[in-house]
Amino acid sequence: MSERFTVSVEPSLAQDFDDFIKRKGYSNRSEAVRDLIRGALAKERLSPEQDAPCVGVLSYMYDHHERELSKRLTQTHHAHYNLTVTTLHMHLDHDMCVESVLLKGNASDVQAFAESVMARPGIRHGQLHRIPLDHLADPGDMSTHRHSHGHGHGA
Numbered sequence: 001m002s003e004r005f006t007v008s009v010e011p012s013l014a015q016d017f018d019d020f021i022k023r024k025g026y027s028n029r030s031e032a033v034r035d036l037i038r039g040a041l042a043k044e045r046l047s048p049e050q051d052a053p054c055v056g057v058l059s060y061m062y063d064h065h066e067r068e069l070s071k072r073l074t075q076t077h078h079a080h081y082n083l084t085v086t087t088l089h090m091h092l093d094h095d096m097c098v099e100s101v102l103l104k105g106n107a108s109d110v111q112a113f114a115e116s117v118m119a120r121p122g123i124r125h126g127q128l129h130r131i132p133l134d135h136l137a138d139p140g141d142m143s144t145h146r147h148s149h150g151h152g153h154g155a
């Protein structure tokens with residue numbers, strides 16, 4: 001079931017929005033508005049104040065010949081086994097690797113872990129995407145993340 005509501009905006013804003021919809025490829029205004037609402041709500045849920053449970057997708061590129069880096073990355077992942085669900089590794093060529101790490105935990109823990117990886121020397125193009133889980137029927141099922149948040153990261 002959908003709920004309908006009417007929004008009034010000035011003509012120039014409506015024109016800008018319609019141009020945006022065309023550029024992004026939305027089929028209609030409703031779909032675009034739904035995405036914008038979801039985006040705004042998700043941003044708030046992922047804020048430090050609300051710190052919702054979330055899944056995170058962290059990806060980055062690195063040179064596996066940097067031996068210390070590979071070793072330390074593995075150590076970091078093991079130290080946070082409660083956050084890291086799985087890692088996909090792609091050998092791009094003789095030197096470079098791309099990894100995509102699926103994370104599950106509270107928004108702030110996922111963010112802190114991702115930042116500690118992305119800030120490491122040798123890590124390139126690091127990026128984190130987080131999706132809040134509170135729309136799920138059972139958002140509290142954090143099977144890989146049993147402890148409460150707000151602690152240090154010494155697991």
Ligand code: NI
Nearest residue numbers: 064090091097
């Ligand atoms: Ni590789």
